[in-house]
Amino acid sequence: MANEVKTSTDRAVDAASIALIDKAGCDCVDTCFSRMDTQKNQCTFGTKGVCCKICHMGPCRITPKSPRGVCGADADTIVARNFLREVSGGTAAHSDHARHLVLLLRNVAQGHGGGYEIKDERALRYSARLYQIEEIGRTKEAVALDLANLFLGEFTSQEEPLKTLQLAPTKRQAIWEKHGVVPFGVDRMVVEAMHRTTMGVDHDYRNLLRHAFCVSLADGWGGARIGTIASDILFGTPTPIRGAANLGVLGEKTVNIIVHGHDPTLSDMLAVMVDDPEIKAYAKSAGAEGVTLAGLCCTANEILMRHGIPVAGNFLQQELAIITGAVEMMVVDVQCCMPSLPLVAKSYHTEVVSTADMAQTTGAAHMRFDEHDGVGSAKAILKRAIDNYKNRDPKKVLIPKHSEQMVAGFSVEAIKYMLGGSYRASFRPLNDAIMQGRIRGVVGIVGCNNPKSKSDEYTNDLTTELIKQNVLVLKTGCSAISSGKRGWLTPETALQFAGAGLREVCEAVGIPPILHMGSCVDNSRLLEAATEIVHEGGLGDDLSKVPAVGVAPEWMSEKAIAIGCYFVASGVDVILGHPFYISGSENVTHYLNAGTKEDFGASFHVCDSAADAAARCLQLLEEKREKLGINRKVERKLLDMKDRREANV
Ligand code: NFS
Numbered sequence: 001m002a003n004e005v006k007t008s009t010d011r012a013v014d015a016a017s018i019a020l021i022d023k024a025g026c027d028c029v030d031t032c033f034s035r036m037d038t039q040k041n042q043c044t045f046g047t048k049g050v051c052c053k054i055c056h057m058g059p060c061r062i063t064p065k066s067p068r069g070v071c072g073a074d075a076d077t078i079v080a081r082n083f084l085r086e087v088s089g090g091t092a093a094h095s096d097h098a099r100h101l102v103l104l105l106r107n108v109a110q111g112h113g114g115g116y117e118i119k120d121e122r123a124l125r126y127s128a129r130l131y132q133i134e135e136i137g138r139t140k141e142a143v144a145l146d147l148a149n150l151f152l153g154e155f156t157s158q159e160e161p162l163k164t165l166q167l168a169p170t171k172r173q174a175i176w177e178k179h180g181v182v183p184f185g186v187d188r189m190v191v192e193a194m195h196r197t198t199m200g201v202d203h204d205y206r207n208l209l210r211h212a213f214c215v216s217l218a219d220g221w222g223g224a225r226i227g228t229i230a231s232d233i234l235f236g237t238p239t240p241i242r243g244a245a246n247l248g249v250l251g252e253k254t255v256n257i258i259v260h261g262h263d264p265t266l267s268d269m270l271a272v273m274v275d276d277p278e279i280k281a282y283a284k285s286a287g288a289e290g291v292t293l294a295g296l297c298c299t300a301n302e303i304l305m306r307h308g309i310p311v312a313g314n315f316l317q318q319e320l321a322i323i324t325g326a327v328e329m330m331v332v333d334v335q336c337c338m339p340s341l342p343l344v345a346k347s348y349h350t351e352v353v354s355t356a357d358m359a360q361t362t363g364a365a366h367m368r369f370d371e372h373d374g375v376g377s378a379k380a381i382l383k384r385a386i387d388n389y390k391n392r393d394p395k396k397v398l399i400p401k402h403s404e405q406m407v408a409g410f411s412v413e414a415i416k417y418m419l420g421g422s423y424r425a426s427f428r429p430l431n432d433a434i435m436q437g438r439i440r441g442v443v444g445i446v447g448c449n450n451p452k453s454k455s456d457e458y459t460n461d462l463t464t465e466l467i468k469q470n471v472l473v474l475k476t477g478c479s480a481i482s483s484g485k486r487g488w489l490t491p492e493t494a495l496q497f498a499g500a501g502l503r504e505v506c507e508a509v510g511i512p513p514i515l516h517m518g519s520c521v522d523n524s525r526l527l528e529a530a531t532e533i534v535h536e537g538g539l540g541d542d543l544s545k546v547p548a549v550g551v552a553p554e555w556m557s558e559k560a561i562a563i564g565c566y567f568v569a570s571g572v573d574v575i576l577g578h579p580f581y582i583s584g585s586e587n588v589t590h591y592l593n594a595g596t597k598e599d600f601g602a603s604f605h606v607c608d609s610a611a612d613a614a615a616r617c618l619q620l621l622e623e624k625r626e627k628l629g630i631n632r633k634v635e636r637k638l639l640d641m642k643d644r645r646e647a648n649v
Pocket of ligand 1: 297298314335447448477478479519520521557559560
């Protein structure tokens, strides 16, 4: 609990984090871990979601003795409004990130890409076909311009449903239609959420929650999906690639630069320019052996998957990275960058540099990253970091020796290719393995760390149990980094712990049992994979029928709430390691944890331990298997068309 004083080994499971939490104590540096203690008992009204400060007659707090705010709003209204605002915050974050990439794609298409280019023309043409854009016989620039303009319309559309929704199975689209959650343009949906939740507008908790799911779909099947598509076109569709994870990737004798945040526009250019001969020579002239670029949080996943750039760590390691005393610069863009970073950096020589005009932090230097001159901006940032190398104080340096090798880069394209080869790329072998029961189902483990619990523990324990039980695990975000730091993202290691059926399939097709599929925006890849499974046939005609579950064990961000909602609205059950701020309303809690099952075929579940979550995952997967009729004892053989027809699913 928040008010217990914990030791470093209560805070994290990995040895690098433990060593640096101890060093923070010795160096008298505050971190999120120590601030968690000073926060003591956290606000119970906030925790229950019953604090309302939407108008200035308040703030009002709902209690049994004062069941309504000054305006008359009850707990249901207040909790639902607060929840909708959180979903909208998360959706706005993913979608604004995506908009930025779409604008870059348009610039590139128009010939002023500032050093950026269309790296994956195949992905461009494939995406154009998905949206019925003519591509045969046209230049890639012309196709990219049409696609970018279509994507911009996905943000601004006023009365047209999002075109990207059509990438979902048709049955699912009909469910959205039936329940009135088909989103128009992303921007309109978020603005409408703010309007609905302002004083005196929407007071019906069901209507508010309906809009929450609608907004979330504008994220998962809109902003986030578009973000992934645009990233793949501009920076390349990921394919399996080796990398390494944890703070031990930092160099003793190199200039260490950490790029932290989310937008691959910045990080991808830094990843390219760090190999530039001019930068290498500059580092040598500063007395360093070279430059080590490493990533944190989701931008780490972006450049790991496309360049094999090492990962310094996940969310709760951002302050710890600076506490190594060996980081010359931490470059931040948007999202998940703690405002404390410059305060921590004061005790060391690290420079914290913000790069986005919309995301500045007191105490950080600001170097605007100009995409029209991406190369020049990246070089200026790298040189400034190199200039800071001379200020490193060896007495303050502690680089933990811990880092592990990993393999990442499992885009849906890459998985299809691995399953079927280049001529028959398909999900067929996976569907067959699920139908035969060698794989019980698929679980996506996603999301953050949170100092409320021991960092990475729940995520890792759950992963262990699931692969042991023959469940294929898909990972994104900081949860994927947890597995990487543990050394479980190499096929060799994870296979040792996988159940016999899963191991057999993974060995036969050459995939590891835990697949790192990217950043949090790339949770759209999980939906894409589930859609591929539906289209491949044999496992039901809708996402809600596929034996698949999502889990956010250690989540902390509004983005995770939006993701959870679009999973549920897509028919995928979601298990949370700790609850939303909704317990103050029985009605809201009941709707999210049960009522949505009727509407969308999925709901939220709260499991406060990894063991509970594993049991719930297996229960949900088995229920789906039963409904599909694939739990009948079948002889283990390759299914032919006749078998599949007889499976009658
Ligand atoms: Ni996702 Fe990625 Fe990490 Fe959580 Fe933050 S980095 S966008 S929100 S903390 S997983």
